[in-house]
Amino acid sequence: MxxxxxxxxxxxxxxxxxxxxxxxxxxxxxxxxxxxxxxxxxxxxxxxxxxxxxxxxxxxxxxxxxxxxxxxxxxxxxxxxxxxxxxxxxxxxxxxxxxxxxxxxxxxxxxxxxxxxxxxxxxxxxxxxxxxxxxxxxxxxxxxxxxxxxxxxxxxxxxxxxxxxxxxxxxxxxxxxxxxxxxxxxxxxxxxxxxxxxxxxxxxxxxxxxxxxxxxxxxxxxxxxxxxxxxxxxxxxxxxxxxxxxxxxxxxxxxxxxxxxxxxxxxxxxxxxxVENSFRASILAFLNEWSLFAERNGVDLVKVIQAIKVRPTHSNIIFPGPGIGGYCLPKDGGLAVWAYKHLLGFEDDLFKITPAAININDTRALHVPELARDALRNMGKYIAASKVTILGASYREDVGDTRYSGSEVIIRRLVEMGAEICVYDPYVDHWWEFEAQETYPTPGKSRGRFFRSQKKLSEMRMEPDLDTALADADVVIFAVRHKQFLNLPPADVVKAAGGPLAVIDCFGILDDEKIKEYFQLGCEVKGLGRGHINRLKKQYKR
Amino acid sequence: MxxxxxxxxxxxxxxxxxxxxxxxxxxxxxxxxxxxxxxxxxxxxxxxxxxxxxxxxxxxxxxxxxxxxxxxxxxxxxxxxxxxxxxxxxxxxxxxxxxxxxxxxxxxxxxxxxxxxxxxxxxxxxxxxxxxxxxxxxxxxxxxxxxxxxxxxxxxxxxxxxxxxxxxxxxxxxxxxxxxxxxxxxxxxxxxxxxxxxxxxxxxxxxxxxxxxxxxxxxxxxxxxxxxxxxxxxxxxxxxxxxxxxxxxxxxxxxxxxxxxxxxxxxxxxxxxxVENSFRASILAFLNEWSLFAERNGVDLVKVIQAIKVRPTHSNIIFPGPGIGGYCLPKDGGLAVWAYKHLLGFEDDLFKITPAAININDTRALHVPELARDALRNMGKYIAASKVTILGASYREDVGDTRYSGSEVIIRRLVEMGAEICVYDPYVDHWWEFEAQETYPTPGKSRGRFFRSQKKLSEMRMEPDLDTALADADVVIFAVRHKQFLNLPPADVVKAAGGPLAVIDCFGILDDEKIKEYFQLGCEVKGLGRGHINRLKKQYKR
Missing domain, CATH: 3.40.50.720 (NAD(P)-binding Rossmann-like Domain)
Known part of the structure; x- marks a missing residue:
């Protein structure tokens, strides 16, 4: 004992x-x-x-x-x-x-x-x-x-x-x-x-x-x-x-x-x-279908959202990152759906958007490994045995809070697909969700059980040095809008990786100028909700 | 010709x-x-x-x-x-x-x-x-x-x-x-x-x-x-x-x-x-399930929304009236769902929240006749052959624009249920949706075809005088937040009607003081999203 x-x-x-x-x-x-x-x-x-x-x-x-x-x-x-x-x-x-x-x-x-x-x-x-x-x-x-x-x-x-x-x-x-x-x-x-x-x-x-x-x-x-x-x-x-x-x-x-x-x-x-938190979760979930629409039809959702945000009545429209994390938004709607039955005694399925929003937000991150797979394929490579460097582990920019972060789901799926993972996050020392489940946090908080082969995750590296994290990477995934990532020069990333690599932008982190530079450096670029990237590719790919 | x-x-x-x-x-x-x-x-x-x-x-x-x-x-x-x-x-x-x-x-x-x-x-x-x-x-x-x-x-x-x-x-x-x-x-x-x-x-x-x-x-x-x-x-x-x-x-x-x-x-x-208009439609549709939740569990959604609006990031949360009207919000999402297939060539069902929001908003008004029926029942009356006075025909406060207004749907259902309708709206002279379909507006704009017996609608009265509109009413439905309706004294309404009547608030128009007065005057009161009314009834009903 x-x-x-x-x-x-x-x-x-x-x-x-x-x-x-x-x-x-x-x-x-x-x-x-x-x-x-x-x-x-x-x-x-x-x-x-x-x-x-x-x-x-x-x-x-x-x-x-x-x-x-x-x-x-x-x-x-x-x-x-x-x-x-x-x-x-x-x-x-x-x-x-x-x-x-x-x-x-x-x-x-x-x-x-x-x-x-x-x-x-x-x-x-x-x-x-x-x-x-x-x-x-x-x-x-x-x-x-x-x-x-x-x-x-x-x-x-x-x-x-x-x-x-x-x-x-x-x-x-x-x-x-x-x-x-x-x-x-x-x-x-x-x-x-x-x-x-x-x-x-x-x-x-x-x-x-x-x-x-x-x-x-x-x-x-x-x-x-x-x-x-x-x-x-x-x-x-x-x-x-x-x-x-x-x-x-x-x-x-x-x-x-x-x-x-x-x-x-x-x-x-x-x-x-x-309601307050479900409101936020629903706004984000609503944008997921538009993010996919944008990717498939040459639309840059980042710019569309900027255009809409100008209206004071629409100023809280925000780009949905790779899954919506934090402690509250992924769970609060669930409390109400449960309470409606178990505390308040109703049997009908009253709630439609509230639970749908959580389901959409919880699975949005799974599209990121798809993009990584497709980008690698364009370079004649496969995700299996590729080295994937994830930039950002937390659920939000410039914090170290990893609770229900999109990065967790991205990594768990990539591990299933056979990738080798390296993570860099300047704010995160411990990534509890990937550590011993018996101590911290509670088992319910880890989503490992929804994925094949949890053991492999222990092989994942948290690398405290960015250049080391990028060394030999086949794919780099920009997962969180940490300040440090917003201005990372493409040439430095490619140099640290030792050559052109696949670049996945999950959060509108790369502006068009950087996307262009990545293409000129021979990289493949893809991004959540960023359908205009194909146009830039045609113009600038080396 | x-x-x-x-x-x-x-x-x-x-x-x-x-x-x-x-x-x-x-x-x-x-x-x-x-x-x-x-x-x-x-x-x-x-x-x-x-x-x-x-x-x-x-x-x-x-x-x-x-x-x-x-x-x-x-x-x-x-x-x-x-x-x-x-x-x-x-x-x-x-x-x-x-x-x-x-x-x-x-x-x-x-x-x-x-x-x-x-x-x-x-x-x-x-x-x-x-x-x-x-x-x-x-x-x-x-x-x-x-x-x-x-x-x-x-x-x-x-x-x-x-x-x-x-x-x-x-x-x-x-x-x-x-x-x-x-x-x-x-x-x-x-x-x-x-x-x-x-x-x-x-x-x-x-x-x-x-x-x-x-x-x-x-x-x-x-x-x-x-x-x-x-x-x-x-x-x-x-x-x-x-x-x-x-x-x-x-x-x-x-x-x-x-x-x-x-x-x-x-x-x-x-x-x-x-996206801009679907965003708005989705926020409103999200609140429909919470409106029903509120009604069933003693919660006043009007006050909940006021509590949430205080946050600058949530200031655009708004009470959903009886159906979301106007020319744009009920249709714009449909344009995209259609375009995704017919112009852009995709066959999958990408859109979830966008069309669901329109469906929810289009049918929200149908709950109002339910409330009227229940309120009448509590008074020992039936909707059939009852006189229902609708205050407000337009889709928005203090305008005369009736396009896709919630009131249209409320009335069409009430007519199906056998009610006699009288409408008062200080901003509306013509209610095109109920007039000759061949001239103005285009047939597609009227929702009469979704209801039984469109002919009866021609018997509906637009009454230019409020007191006349209320005379002998069994039910009054506050449907639009026109300024004139916000401060209508309950005693005046009951007097004009000739006695206690059922009062339905679709838009958070009645504050608690007025609801209390209606109860004290022997009326029945119900409201969209206003679950606290039952508490007030227990306290104040004559």
């Missing part, structure tokens, strides 16, 4: 013992007492993931009207072998995730070490001390296939467990704010019964104070700001919880510049979050 | 005779000579429809850098019984359509009567005088069913005929600018061969100068401005036509404040137009 939790940097932390738990709770009691005497509220944040850890710090960093800290925050994380390491790291003032926003490291250090307004803990007993509980426990959607999101299911056990324990431990007048993106209906039809039942067992007759509010966090250089300085939507199961959540969010976020939207029932704010 | 053309106001105009044609052409020759001597270019605009007539006036109203008129415009319209009346009307300085923008009447009067820079004619011989031809001939998409746009077809004969005659008559160096929304590929694969062949017959060996540019006209109070002061996209079949179209549009539109986007090939700008 493993009794250590290993951090991404490889540091081993022994899991807490029974004795540790008692000491830890006394520590928290002392802290809570002290801060309560200073007139502060005790906030417990459950779940130290991408959102929870930063939300905890934002709350701990907030001040009241007189400029004094108004909250003391306990960031709580279950001591599993997979996640326990976050607790001792935060306790040192170190952020439990890598982020492109330097403020993430700073705010956690500031709150833990300087202000001492934030502490991390592994014991649920912290809940007994809470005035407010913020729930940031993950609620995943697990797909059963790559092209039929509706057959998947919601993995809600961790969230249910957390809510049950919350009901067993919190003071009866504590506000429980669910911040996780959940299937619509969860706050009222899952959380409320769990907490109500636990209250009943404890002889508490008052109504649980449950609220829902969703964040709109965006990985990247404005990570912290996207939590604190951005519009929020909230709701509560009754008027008291609604008033409490408005008060709480007003105290910890910049609601002056970014006013709250208050909806009446939690199902309304839960639904708003899903 | 009919030899008159009747205007919407009922004035009869005899069609021109052979003798008239000769005189008319001499008139145009004299005008052209005179204006050419003044250093002006001769522009012939083909098609005096919604776009063509105003575009002709905008060109005629334009001035060169020294402030002098640079163009003389001949607006040409085929002398069919259905359309000939436009010519004599324009010649009097009267706009051939009703518009909410007073500038439409003014600009046509100014150019025809004051500046004398615009004349209208019925003879194609005008083309022999052209430096530039602007083609605004309609290209319709005819559906074969209400819920399967892909089985429809493009009605291109008029456009083809116009292009053929253009090739036969224009000077070889005239620029032909196609402005009609056409199936992608039309300029290069339909227009080019037609003109080229005509040129060949005439012994002209030079390449035809064909260009494509699309307008983004918006019915309403800024009609003229939406043609002149808005961004344009253009393209040409070769570099000379591209340069010519850039020069022409720069001379006649405000390209200083609204810069041109130049795309290389016409298929790129033709595609951009369709």
């Amino acid at each position: 493993q009794t250590f939790s290993v951090s991404p940097e490889g540091e081993k932390f022994p899991l807490p013992t029974d004795e540790d738990y008692q000491k830890e709770f006394r520590r928290l009691q002392d802290l809570a007492d002290r801060h309560r005497q200073m007139g502060q509220e005790i906030v417990v944040v459950l779940g130290m993931g991408f959102v929870g850890a930063v939300m905890a710090a934002v709350i701990a960093d907030s001040t009241d009207d007189s400029g004094k800290p108004g909250k003391f925050v306990i960031g709580m994380q279950r001591p599993s072998t997979r996640s326990y390491w976050k607790i001792p790291l935060i306790q040192r003032g170190i952020a439990p995730m890598k982020a492109e926003d330097p403020e993430v490291e700073k705010i956690i250090h500031r709150c833990v070490v300087e202000k001492e307004s934030l502490t991390a803990s592994y014991t649920y007993q912290a809940l007994t001390l809470a005035d407010v509980v913020v729930v940031d426990v993950q609620c995943d959607y697990i797909k059963e296939s790559l092209n039929n999101v509706s057959t998947g299911y919601v993995q809600m056990e961790d969230l249910e467990k957390a809510l049950e324990i919350t009901g067993e431990l919190i003071p009866s007048n504590a506000l429980v704010l669910i911040e996780t993106t959940v299937p619509p209906g969860t706050t009222e039809q899952v959380a409320y019964p769990l907490v109500k039942k636990a209250f009943k067992k404890r002889g508490i007759t008052s109504e649980p104070l449950l609220a829902h509010s969703y964040e709109r966090v965006m990985p990247g250089k404005d990570y912290v700001s996207s939590i604190r300085n951005f519009w929020r939507v909230c709701s509560g199961v009754n008027s008291e919880s609604r008033e409490r959540v408005i008060k709480f969010l007003t105290e910890v976020l910049d609601t002056k510049n970014f006013p709250l939207t208050v909806l009446e029932r939690p199902i309304e704010s839960e639904t708003a979050k899903i | 009919q030899t008159f053309s009747v205007s919407p106001e009922g004035e009869k105009f005899p069609l021109p005779t052979d003798e008239d044609y000769q005189k008319e052409f001499r008139r145009l020759q004299d005008l052209a000579d005179r204006h050419r001597q003044m250093g002006q270019e001769i522009v012939v605009v083909l098609g005096m429809g919604f776009v063509g007539a105003v575009m002709a006036a905008v060109i005629a109203d334009s001035t060169d850098d020294s402030g002098k008129p640079g163009k003389f415009v001949i607006g040409m319209q085929r002398p069919s019984t259905r359309s000939y009346w436009k010519i004599p009307l324009i010649q009097r300085g009267i706009a051939p359509m009703k518009a909410e923008d007073p500038e439409v009447e003014k600009i046509i009067h100014r150019c025809v009567v004051e500046k004398e820079s615009l004349t209208a004619s019925y003879t194609y011989q005008a083309l022999t005088l052209a430096d530039v031809v602007v083609v605004d001939v309609q290209c319709d998409y005819i559906k074969e069913s209400l819920n399967n746009v892909s089985t429809g077809y493009v009605q291109m004969e008029d456009l083809e005929k116009a292009l053929e005659i253009t090739g036969e008559l224009i000077p070889s160096n005239a620029l032909v600018l196609i402005e009609t929304t056409v199936p992608p590929g039309t300029t290069e694969q339909v227009a080019y061969p037609l003109v080229k062949k005509a040129f060949k017959k005439r012994g002209i060996t030079s390449e035809p100068l064909l260009a494509h540019s699309y307008e983004r006209v918006m019915p309403g109070k800024d009609y003229v401005s939406s043609i002149r002061n808005f961004w344009r996209v253009c393209s040409g079949v070769n570099s000379e036509s591209r340069e010519r179209v850039i020069k022409f549009l720069t001379e006649v539109l405000d390209t200083k404040n609204f810069p041109l986007t130049v795309l290389e090939r016409p298929i790129e700008s033709e595609t951009a137009k369709i």
Whole structure:
């Protein structure tokens, strides 16, 4: 039995013992007492993931009207072998995730070490001390296939467990704010019964104070700001919880510049979050058919989108990269399709565009290996045993977040087809989806199971040097719009590769001038949605 | 044989005779000579429809850098019984359509009567005088069913005929600018061969100068401005036509404040137009499933959309009214689905979201009679023989444009169900879709053929007085967000109806306060996407 939790940097932390738990709770009691005497509220944040850890710090960093800290925050994380390491790291003032926003490291250090307004803990007993509980426990959607999101299911056990324990431990007048993106209906039809039942067992007759509010966090250089300085939507199961959540969010976020939207029932704010992300996913999926249309008919979709974006009412039309990744867009619609049946009790297939959009986005990346195959064929080569260099592993430009990235799917298919893979991404050290599945991340997050032969993936290289990554490449795939890739001179790429190669542009990364240069250098070029490339080929191919 | 053309106001105009044609052409020759001597270019605009007539006036109203008129415009319209009346009307300085923008009447009067820079004619011989031809001939998409746009077809004969005659008559160096929304590929694969062949017959060996540019006209109070002061996209079949179209549009539109986007090939700008409108149609269709979800689960979609709109990246999310109307959104995607097969030669079903969006939008209105039926049932009444008052016939707020309006479909279904209909719309005098199909509009535009018993529709009343329209109504349907309807006091509506009635809100027209008042007055209320109404009913129903 493993009794250590290993951090991404490889540091081993022994899991807490029974004795540790008692000491830890006394520590928290002392802290809570002290801060309560200073007139502060005790906030417990459950779940130290991408959102929870930063939300905890934002709350701990907030001040009241007189400029004094108004909250003391306990960031709580279950001591599993997979996640326990976050607790001792935060306790040192170190952020439990890598982020492109330097403020993430700073705010956690500031709150833990300087202000001492934030502490991390592994014991649920912290809940007994809470005035407010913020729930940031993950609620995943697990797909059963790559092209039929509706057959998947919601993995809600961790969230249910957390809510049950919350009901067993919190003071009866504590506000429980669910911040996780959940299937619509969860706050009222899952959380409320769990907490109500636990209250009943404890002889508490008052109504649980449950609220829902969703964040709109965006990985990247404005990570912290996207939590604190951005519009929020909230709701509560009754008027008291609604008033409490408005008060709480007003105290910890910049609601002056970014006013709250208050909806009446939690199902309304839960639904708003899903509609918001499904809206984005649908816009992107809509463009997939136009991307293929463009490729087949001499149209450059990149320029068409630029032409359309000019209209203020159409300014959010965006080029769909090689599959739509990130944690939210690929799953949120699935939560609603599932909830409509399993929480809300309908049996008809109401949802059409929402799940179709996810299926289209999930499989869009599979067209990239097709383009690589065709480009190689034009050079008299085959994908099998060819060296393919992938530029970009993350799901978005200039971040290191690899969750559900298009590159993962491109690579898994290329490996099936027999290619040799080398990956370069300046933002990514670990590509968790290709590492040991038992530790990090959860199995549901890897899409290896949808492909033949997962073992070969362990042979894949993450190469920290671009020239080395390109050496002897038969194909280079521009997969992500990282700044570094936008201005890469074609001559340098060809030189690093040691000769002409196939060049695949997945994201409108190459302008016409560069495409022309690649052709003049003897390369083959193809691109998602870029049907005009054949015209350029006729004009410029050596 | 009919030899008159009747205007919407009922004035009869005899069609021109052979003798008239000769005189008319001499008139145009004299005008052209005179204006050419003044250093002006001769522009012939083909098609005096919604776009063509105003575009002709905008060109005629334009001035060169020294402030002098640079163009003389001949607006040409085929002398069919259905359309000939436009010519004599324009010649009097009267706009051939009703518009909410007073500038439409003014600009046509100014150019025809004051500046004398615009004349209208019925003879194609005008083309022999052209430096530039602007083609605004309609290209319709005819559906074969209400819920399967892909089985429809493009009605291109008029456009083809116009292009053929253009090739036969224009000077070889005239620029032909196609402005009609056409199936992608039309300029290069339909227009080019037609003109080229005509040129060949005439012994002209030079390449035809064909260009494509699309307008983004918006019915309403800024009609003229939406043609002149808005961004344009253009393209040409070769570099000379591209340069010519850039020069022409720069001379006649405000390209200083609204810069041109130049795309290389016409298929790129033709595609951009369709993507642009299909994008909008898809966003609206996406919301239909969420509208039904909202209704069934206590969610007010109006508030959810307001919550989401706050995000700048989501500001174009809009509540889908009762079906998505107007001339463009219901058909443009169909043009592309058709072109992909019939012009571009593909047999696969590439398009998924684009046609699905049109089908969803075309049938969304059919849910409104369901709501009316259910609301009546709650009052112990039946839809058959009930009087239903529809507030709003147009497709958009504060305009009188009824093309493909949701109200048409609502009414046709209600008539099938046996209801008695009364319509009130302060902007609509004629509801063409319900009038004689042989004259105006073209048969393809009416959706009567998708419904049982079209005859009954002639019994429908357009009532110019609101109170009279509401008298004895069993149901009132708020169908369009006309300003007048937004603040209608519930007490006044109930009083006009003579007692409590069923109230159906199709467009988020009633705020919660009004819904509450209707309930307090004993009414039944239901609304598209407004699931929270049941909560209000429990609280306030008398």
